[in-house]
Amino acid sequence: xxxxxxxxxxxxxxxxxxxxxxxxxxxxxxxxxxxxxxxxxxxxxxxxxxxxxxxxxxxxxxxxxxxxxxxxxxxxxxxxxxxxxxxxxxxxxxxxxxxxxxxxxxxxxxxxxxxxxxxxxxxxxxxxxxxxxxxxxxxxxxxxxxxxxxxxxxxxxxxxxxxxxxxxxxxxxxxxxxxxxxxxxxxxxxxxxxxxxxxxxxxxxxxxxxxxxxxxxxxxxxxxxxxxxxxxxxxxxxxxxxxxxxxxxxxxxxxxxxxxxxxxxxxxxxxxxxxxxxxxxxxxxxxxxxxxxxxxxxxxxxxxxxxxxxxxxxxxxxxxxxxxxxxxxxxxxxxxxxxxxxxxxxxxxxxxxxxxxxxxxxxxxxxxxxxxxxxxxxxxxxxxxxxxxxxxxxxxxxxxxxxxxxxxxxxxxxxxxxxxxxxxxxxxxxxxxxxxxxxxxxxxxxxxxxxxxxxxxxxxxxxxxxxxxxxxxxxxxxxxxxxxxxxxxxxxxxxxxxxxxxxxxxxxxxxxxxxxxxxxxxxxxxxxxxxxxxxxxxxxxxxxxxxxxxxxxxxxxxxxxxxxxxxxxxxxxxxxxxxxxxxxxxxxxxxxxxxxxxxxxxxxxxxxxxxxxxxxxxxxxxxxxxxxxxxxxxxxxxxxxxxxxxxx
Numbered sequence: 001x002x003x004x005x006x007x008x009x010x011x012x013x014x015x016x017x018x019x020x021x022x023x024x025x026x027x028x029x030x031x032x033x034x035x036x037x038x039x040x041x042x043x044x045x046x047x048x049x050x051x052x053x054x055x056x057x058x059x060x061x062x063x064x065x066x067x068x069x070x071x072x073x074x075x076x077x078x079x080x081x082x083x084x085x086x087x088x089x090x091x092x093x094x095x096x097x098x099x100x101x102x103x104x105x106x107x108x109x110x111x112x113x114x115x116x117x118x119x120x121x122x123x124x125x126x127x128x129x130x131x132x133x134x135x136x137x138x139x140x141x142x143x144x145x146x147x148x149x150x151x152x153x154x155x156x157x158x159x160x161x162x163x164x165x166x167x168x169x170x171x172x173x174x175x176x177x178x179x180x181x182x183x184x185x186x187x188x189x190x191x192x193x194x195x196x197x198x199x200x201x202x203x204x205x206x207x208x209x210x211x212x213x214x215x216x217x218x219x220x221x222x223x224x225x226x227x228x229x230x231x232x233x234x235x236x237x238x239x240x241x242x243x244x245x246x247x248x249x250x251x252x253x254x255x256x257x258x259x260x261x262x263x264x265x266x267x268x269x270x271x272x273x274x275x276x277x278x279x280x281x282x283x284x285x286x287x288x289x290x291x292x293x294x295x296x297x298x299x300x301x302x303x304x305x306x307x308x309x310x311x312x313x314x315x316x317x318x319x320x321x322x323x324x325x326x327x328x329x330x331x332x333x334x335x336x337x338x339x340x341x342x343x344x345x346x347x348x349x350x351x352x353x354x355x356x357x358x359x360x361x362x363x364x365x366x367x368x369x370x371x372x373x374x375x376x377x378x379x380x381x382x383x384x385x386x387x388x389x390x391x392x393x394x395x396x397x398x399x400x401x402x403x404x405x406x407x408x409x410x411x412x413x414x415x416x417x418x419x420x421x422x423x424x425x426x427x428x429x430x431x432x433x434x435x436x437x438x439x440x441x442x443x444x445x446x447x448x449x450x451x452x453x454x455x456x457x458x459x460x461x462x463x464x465x466x467x468x469x470x471x472x473x474x475x476x477x478x479x480x481x482x483x484x485x486x487x488x489x490x491x492x493x494x495x496x497x498x499x500x501x502x503x504x505x506x507x508x509x510x511x512x513x514x515x516x517x518x519x520x521x522x523x524x525x526x527x528x529x530x531x532x533x534x535x536x537x538x539x540x541x542x543x544x545x546x547x548x549x550x551x552x553x554x555x556x557x558x559x560x561x562x563x564x565x566x567x568x569x570x571x572x573x574x575x576x577x578x579x580x581x582x583x584x585x586x587x588x589x590x591x592x593x594x595x596x597x598x599x600x601x602x603x604x605x606x607x608x609x610x611x612x613x614x615x616x617x618x619x620x621x622x623x624x625x626x627x628x629x630x631x632x633x634x635x636x637x638x639x640x641x642x643x644x645x646x647x648x
Contacts, residue, residue, distance in 0.1 A: 030101045030119060033126035041131040043073055043138025050124050054109045054117045073138045091132035101125060152177045152211060161215045165222035167463050172225055174213030178206070179227055179236075185455055193225075193236050208234070250276050251290075257298045262307035267324060269310045271298030277312055279324055289327025293320060304344045305387075309364060311350055313342050319352060321364045335367035336360050343383040343392070345406065351392055353380035359394065359404070374409035376402050384424035384433070386446065393433055395421030401435055403449070413449045417442060597635070604632050 041047060051059075051070045058065040061075075068080030076096075079085050085096040098104040100120050109117035120128075131138070157176035164171045170190060171182045179193040194206035209229035217226045225236040249256050254272040261268045266282045275293035280286065296314040303310050309330060311321040317338040321331035339352040345361060349371065352360050357380055361372040382395030391412070394402040397420045403413035419438025426433050432452070433444045439461075443453040 029103050030125060031122045032097075032101065032129050033122035035123075035126040035130055037130065040134050041127055041138075043131060044140050046127050047131050047138070048140060050120065050128065054120065072140050073136055076136065086132055086136045088136045089133060091129040094132050097125075097129060097132065100128065152207070156212075158212065161213055161227075163216040163218050163225070165218045166220055167222050170218075170222065172216050172218070172227075174208075174216055174227065176212055177209045177229070179208040179213055179216070179225075181225070193227075195234070208236075249280065250278060258301035258312070260301050260303045260310065262303055262324060265307050265324070267307070269301065269303065269322075269324060271301050271312050273297050275314070277310075277322060279310075279322075279327060288325075289322075291322060291327055291329065300342060302342055302344055302350075304347045305389075306347045308347065309344075311342055311344065311364070313339055313352075319350065319367070321350075330364050331367045336362060336370065340379075341381055341383040341395075343385045345385055345392070346389040349389075351383055351385065353383050353394070355379070357396075359383070359392070359409075361406075372406075372409060374404065376404065376409075376411060382421055382424045382436075384426045386426060386433075387428070387430040393424055393426065395424045395435065395437070397421070399437070401444075415444065415449055415451075602632070602636065604628065 048071075055070045057063070059068045059070040061069055061071060064080075066080040066082065068085060069075035069078070076086055077084075077088075082095070085094065085099075087093045091097050095104070099106065099108040102108075102119070109119065153176075157178070159173055159175055161174040162171065164184075169184060171184055173180050173182070180189060181191040181193065182188065183190040192206060193208045195208055198207050198210060208227060209232060211230045213227055213229055215226075215228035218224070219226070223238045225238070227234050227236065249259070249268075249270045250272045252274075254274045254276050256270055257273050258271045259268060261282070267279060267288070268282055269277065269279050271277050275296040275298065276290065277293070277298070278290040279288040281288055293312075293314055296316055298312050299315050300313040301310065302313075303324070308324055309321055310324050311319050311331070313319050317340075319331060319335045319339050319342050320329065322329055336352055336354065338354050340355065341353040343351050345351050348365070349361055349363050352362070354360060357375055357377040359374045359376065359380065360370045362368075362370050376394055376396075378400065379397035380394055381397055384393040384395075385391070386393065390406050392404045392406060394404060395417075396402065399417050399419055399421065401415045401417055401421060401424075402411050404410065405412050415435075417435045417437050417440070419440055421435055421437040423436035424433065425436070431446055433446055435442050435444065439457045441455040442451050444450065445452050
């Protein structure tokens with residue numbers, strides 16, 4: 001894999017200039033150099049760099065100012081919104097030349113631009129002119145620059161990232177630009193990851209990233225590791241162990257329950273769940289022999305120190321032995337009954353553990369004769385023999401591990417595994433013994449029988465338990481969540497039922513209201529129709545009203561004339577009333593005078609009557625008195641007539 005950086009194309013275009021320039025700003029037409037060349041102008045190497053520096057910032061595929069793209073001869077030939085910019089073979093007639101020579105606006109590049117682009121030189125103008133005269137053709141080659149990266153110094157190895165696989169088996173660590181994977185149970189380096197493309201030309205350089213590894217993470221199944229560097233993320237797939245060839249260990253689909261390999265002989269012996277026992281040549285991948293113990297299941301299998309014999313413990317408590325080369329049965333049905341564990345003491349004798357904590361020593365060729373028998377006590381599920389056959393390691397169900405001397409059967413050493421022992425393994429040189437039991441594996445040094453290492457727990461089982469507990473917690477949370485939801489939904493259901501009841505009542509009420517509203521709607525429609533009819537008749541009514549208004553105007557004018565006359569008559573009447581009031585005042589004065597005269601006349605008449613009465617005897621006086629009385633009476637009558645005449 002090559003990492004290449006494409007050269008970056010930077011250019012500047014032109015913008016419209018102000019058409020009116022002062023004398024000081026008036027540009028000068030640029031000169032064009034006449035070039036003498038043997039080869040045609042190369043657009044990619046000679047013309048494109050000029051455009052990159054001065055034009056492409058505004059005239060590219062993304063930013064086509066004026067719809068003009070100057071990136072390739074093809075896009076240049078298409079022209080812009082003002083038409084073609086290049087006339088192939090005729091540079092003098094090409095608008096592009098007039099713009100770059102600053103003969104015609106807009107000038108290219110513009111004056112006082114923001115990118116410090118300069119006017120084209122005569123040589124550059126000469127290249128453009130020659131290119132156009134040659135037909136304005138060419139191609140744009142992608143110029144790639146390959147870098148020779150230098151590796152990060154190995155002395156620079158900071159650890160910025162670590163990760164542990166979900167099953168707890170592996171740990172990954174980044175050291176500088178390298179990645180190391182460790183097998184945690186054995187504390188050994190399992191792999192050093194390297195990208196072959198980074199070490200090309202230098203196989204000694206085994207690095208994972210070009211720069212420092214900054215992050216690491218395992219996939220949930222632990223089969224993939226992701227690593228991150230500067231702008232780079234990589235995935236590393238764990239490769240499964242290579243399988244050279246598949247062997248059928250037991251025919252007929254029988255399940256293998258025990259297997260042992262004789263390293264020096266390249267031979268394997270397999271025992272199965274149906275009582276089958278078979279030897280296979282590992283080099284030729286061919287079965288050597290096969291035997292069958294019908295109705296039994298193989299529980300344990302042990303190989304003699306020289307690898308020439310194999311003993312198999314079956315579920316019936318008997319031990320049976322075979323010659324590994326020929327398959328000839330060595331031990332048949334006379335072996336001690338009730339065996340729980342077995343181990344070869346030497347090439348001829350076996351040790352077997354029996355109920356009650358009994359250990360028996362017997363010869364393979366004479367199983368009916370027990371040579372020695374010891375009772376260290378307790379249930380014994382596992383046996384092992386140290387090289388030389390002088391000491392037997394006994395694994396007990398009470399967590400104890402006993403080391404017995406074969407000569408006298410005495411316990412020389414006792415250690416505590418910490419859990420019921422289920423298995424024992426002895427290193428080939430006898431310097432270390434591994435005890436298995438519970439969830440712990442412990443490694444012991446046989447010189448002083450001190451523990452040198454231990455593995456606690458089954459990572460896969462622990463991971464399964466953790467996942468199960470996590471799933472259980474999730475399920476409990478889900479149950480609680482859904483229970484709360486059910487309670488909430490029950491409350492909501494009750495509220496819904498109450499709301500439904502209220503809604504039913506409201507519906508009945510609204511149905512009644514609907515009937516009323518329907519009637520109101522019908523009445524309203526009738527009223528609306530009536531109103532519509534009235535509106536339809538409105539023009540005619542308006543015409544009648546206009547005519548009536550004209551009549552009213554005529555009557556109004558007549559009434560106004562009558563009012564004017566009435567006002568004049570009223571003024572005349574007011575004047576007459578004023579005169580009458582004045583006459584009344586005068587008349588009242590006259591009446592007062594007349595009243596006074598009448599009073600005087602009455603008084604005079606009374607005096608006359610009195611004189612007349614006195615002068616009855618005097619005829620002359622009586623006559624004068626009568627005359628005066630008649631005169632007074634006449635005057636009184638005139639006065640009364642005047643009063644009646646002037647009465648209001």
